[in-house]
Amino acid sequence: MPDTETNNRCPAQLYALSTCSHCKAAKKFLSECHVDFTCVEVDCLTGDERKNTIADIKKINPRCSFPTIVINNKVIVGFQENEIREALGI
Known part of the structure; x- marks a missing residue:
């Protein structure tokens, strides 16, 4: 059985706008x-x-749209719950 606690502790970076x-x-x-x-x-x-x-965001997301999420070097643009779950392994 996988250790879900470890999977859920995957560090992620979220680039966001405070009003979005x-x-x-x-x-x-x-x-x-x-x-x-x-x-x-x-x-x-x-x-x-x-x-x-x-400038850093544009390197990984040229449109510079938000949210931009980076998990395990995978870039997810927008709130894509299924993609986030997949990247996290949950």
Whole structure:
């Protein structure tokens, strides 16, 4: 039997907008699944930090749309629950 606790602890990166309902849903879903993740709310950044973060996002998601989620080097654009589950192995 797989250790689901280990699977759920897969580190993830969430790039989001603080006002986006899809971003909020992704954040809530990851939290409810007990996934360790970091969330960067891009619209709350300023100056070079914002510019550099947007440049980083465009490297993995040229449209720079939100949410952009990275799990195990897999990029998921939008709140795609099934894709997130698959990437997490849950």
